[in-house]
Amino acid sequence: MTDPALDAEALRERAVASLITARDRTTLLTSCVDGPDLTAQHSPLMSPLVWDLAHIGNQEEQWLLRAVAGHEAIRPEIDTLYDAFEHPRAERPKLPLLPPEEARRYAADVRGRALDVLERAAFHGTRLTEAGFAFGMIAQHEQQHDETMLITHQLRRGPQVLTAPDPEPVPLFTGPAEVLVPGGPFTMGTSDEPWALDNERPAHRREVAPFRIDTTPVTNAAYRAFIEDGGYDEPRWWTAEGWAHIRRNSLTAPLFWRRDGKQWLRRRFGVTEVVPPDEPVLHVCWYEADAYARWAGRRLPTEAEWEKAARYDPAGDRSMRYPWGDAEPAPEHANLGQRHLRPAPAGSYPAGESPLGVRQLIGDVWEWTASDFLPYPGFRAFPYKEYSEVFFGPEYKVLRGGSFAVDPVACRGTFRNWDLPIRRQIFSGFRTARSEDV
Template structure:
């Protein structure tokens, strides 16, 4: 896929060039929608309407929801237009029908026509929109579509199974660790693309710690399985052991024990499994601020880089993201993506669990509606960092916070471990 033009911060001010900003937004919106349509081109009719997992909506619902959300925020809220079809609110609103009742969908062709009609009207409005005042919303919608893309990707993979991992000629990773010195850093971010839960940026003190250079690989995790780690309650928290025994869990969800994948990151583990493995090897999960410091420290001052490699937006040589590969890669496949601290594979490939419960930063302000993040500040969700091979570029940055309940493992998620100094 061709590189995306960068968002120039100068365009996000009231003095910015509206025409230039419209051009950039058009390019990004077209690129994001192209990815959505390409993703759904691979989804057969047998997988479009059924609910593939009890915790998630049908794949086809996500497609309709994208059009409905775009219509709601741009055409209705910004342009002041009336709904194209008020009955769609009940079907495609996120807080309407229970997920199990979302299977009675219009056919794919109708939903695609609806998306095209909404997009046509949105682009017509863009020509006259005060985009310098609305740009945060337009960029939020890019990320909204991107996040639904990733949900569709992992649900589709659950239904179709994992492809065999190709052999790699890469040498074995150097499984050592790096020392991250103590100090104050600015975590979070106030850039226009950041979500409400990433804001406001704040200065925090982070104690020194030792961080694994790579995320935990399948080869490393296999040692836990071979040592009967799933049968030994000593490694597990009380909640984790209850979950493991109740569901008879004996290995990661996306487990591919073939030797060709031994240097790929372990993928499809719950927070409970990550925690148990950490106990097995005598380490712990990082806090999210430890993770962010390891990813973004540039070696000078308190300011963190937005990406491990610096200021430049993600490109294919940096990491495995945007479904460009279609599966995980070896953790040492992207030397140009490593951080200044010496950590590899921080963005893309697999998400990484942290020890931090999902909670608001001091000074949090909900956007674009009160429940977007705040509904999950319930003490029952853990923060994940980093992104996966299916994460779109609009959601790939050091400060991005993903969140799931500790038993969830359908997503493409692994772990990187640390040790206190």
């Protein structure tokens, strides 16, 4: 029988480590540039970095200090300034935001108090405190903003300020191009992952017909073949909305790509480099992913197909937490946590392969699916509707798997991301699928 005190201590250690890891990343992303770069809006699609910094602190104060601990508000007057639904991103530079040093002091003050709360917390009693959920939610929230801030750094013009070692080189992948995923039911979503967010719940049975899915994400070389074959000039590959979008915006290649004679270059965190052919393609919108799949005689996988490929273990007829099993992600499993600032070559991380033989389902690039972002049967919003419920509907498409910019705390086999089909600044790629002839 497990000792509840030992369970509580393990939860406490996990929560402390997750919060510290997130804050270390936030500090790096907001200390590598000077004040003007923190307060500037580098794209109307993104907030100033200083807004993200104070928003992180404000959310932590609201949930850990006020909701969990019952403390009085430290800075109630700034709540509306850092309410993501109150002010669209394009308007945030005009708000009376906290200056960088004040934002840093505020976030640090909140964190110190939150760690005191965590030291005394009992991980039971309410849904918010059960298994340390609120602390896990806040760690995930901060890491999601760390990914958002990394996107801002990619959009930022100027010299390189972020560096990281490249992924280990691997031999050119020569394995099978696709993998058969057997038909039949599987368990989708989760009801027992303690820090899973509301849209991942509840676990439910889902029937999936047999299909084949790419062993690795689509590479730059494969996507370049689509470009060179006139993919952006042929309306038959595009949905009506997608064709109108690329025509209206004169899109001819992934974001940050440009042609230089016979080669393609890209800008990556302030450095211009030749597009590496073996990396998964990055910075494509859903319309581009869908058009490529049509051109290739294939389609995007549905969200249920993607999750079955990522979690289903036919030997045990069960759904695992990750493609490699139930163990937490380690460096040999996936490219996560901004450890590298680029995707690893296609075919990397054999230790992270699923039982069916699919690779890189976790990390490297977010993968567009064919599915709209919809609730699971029995969905209940928790702890607030604005995390998921207000986004449900056909306007948003689901992405799965995480990217190199995602921390393991905010990435698992059930984790669901979503965005508008026009978005390209995100670290998005895709893989394709096809129905199995039966």
